[in-house]
Amino acid sequence: MENLPLRFESIFSADCIIFGFDEGELKVLLIERNEEPFKEWFALPGNFVYENESIDEAAERILYELTGLKGIYMQQFYTFGEVNRHPQGRVITVAYFAMIRLNGQKELKPVTNYARKAVWVSVKDLPQLAFDHTEIFKKGFEKIKNKISYQPIAFELLPEKFTLTQLQNLYEVILNKKLDKRNFRKKMLAYDILKELDEKQKGVSYRAAKLYKFDKRKYSKYFHNELSFGKE
Amino acid sequence: MENLPLRFESIFSADCIIFGFDEGELKVLLIERNEEPFKEWFALPGNFVYENESIDEAAERILYELTGLKGIYMQQFYTFGEVNRHPQGRVITVAYFAMIRLNGQKELKPVTNYARKAVWVSVKDLPQLAFDHTEIFKKGFEKIKNKISYQPIAFELLPEKFTLTQLQNLYEVILNKKLDKRNFRKKMLAYDILKELDEKQKGVSYRAAKLYKFDKRKYSKYFHNELSFGKE
């Protein structure tokens, strides 16, 4: 093959790993493909980057088309550019992860034509994915496992008001390990990035827990403190 | 503008931040551009990704063309895709950093035509760079500052055999802070990733220090231990 710049017939796309937390499980939003190749396979949501948009904007658009949500926490984490990753030609993809608050609603009606439907799947039983999306998912999951220990991204997955137990559960699910309740609370409160509310949990059949919310102001003051829940 | 996939007229490139350590200074390899736009400006070495190569291969090629070196430690760290980052059209670039052993040699004869020459510049007095390369450099430098504290990448910049003082100097230069000699040695040796050699430093006009080398075998045993020189 000749040495030509990737100019014609080359395409790039952005793919998104969209995480949600529901009923104690960490979930990913997958689409069922409506087009060849890999028609009817599950895949990460993704689409081409248009000429007039940045890659970040493309990622935001993909998320919006699927969920109707804007202003969501998203982060680029890796670019996949193997020559044969796409069976129909050269495609380079920039991968993002995003975290959204589920708040119970689970049905999504994607407005894109490349997907026939979108479903939330627990990360524990992820099906085989189209293209190299399984690899992309693994890399992104590793990334957030890592990142959650030193940056307050977990809050993005919880309702605005949450209990410390809910927060701990989320950490436990992502890190896939049990944490000690007293130590977790001590540490989390010591970071001083949570605001204790006057409200309490409702609708539980036992003693209601205090609600907290993430305090962005306080956080930015201490931006350098790394949260650490890695070793316990 | 229409919403078209970035198919025609779109280009991507790989840009490399190539670090070297010499005479106690951290340096970057810059090229002086030989072509418009930004002719005669300094820039990060970079080139288009060809159709028949992965992005990683493109990055390796760029490094090879400039330095004649292969098998160098390189890592992708971010992809820059703003619409107007290149004055002549849409270019997306995947950025890498690389670390090479300088061993004194400083003259490089680039064999590419986009560069008239390549020079080592201290990171402390980096000139203005073409395109958004200053931003790319900053992001990459942050990345290695971060990474050096938990992965043994610093060794890539040193000669195969080095003294603990040389290693400490390198950490100090990258982290831009003084470290305590005793604590540095204690910690570094405790990781048990260095092999003490029988040899000593030569050609110094004072007591010669012991030489060490990085022991990859030992390192992979304890791959999970994060080196940490972040807080002192």
Place this chain on the structure above:
DNA sequence: AATATACGGTGTATTTTTTACACTAAGTGA
């Protein structure tokens, strides 16, 4: 009203890690 149930919420002692700190030893060059 009494009781059972389930989670909420709290403190302390121990171990480990990090930090701060200063002098003698050894080799070189004059």
Place this chain on the structure above:
DNA sequence: TCACTTAGTGTAAAAAATACACCGTATATT
């Protein structure tokens, strides 16, 4: 042999991480 320069070393104090168990309180049940 003396002056100079860097090599090489240990300990004590502070901070952070860990391990660990019980009572309190709201709700549901009888």
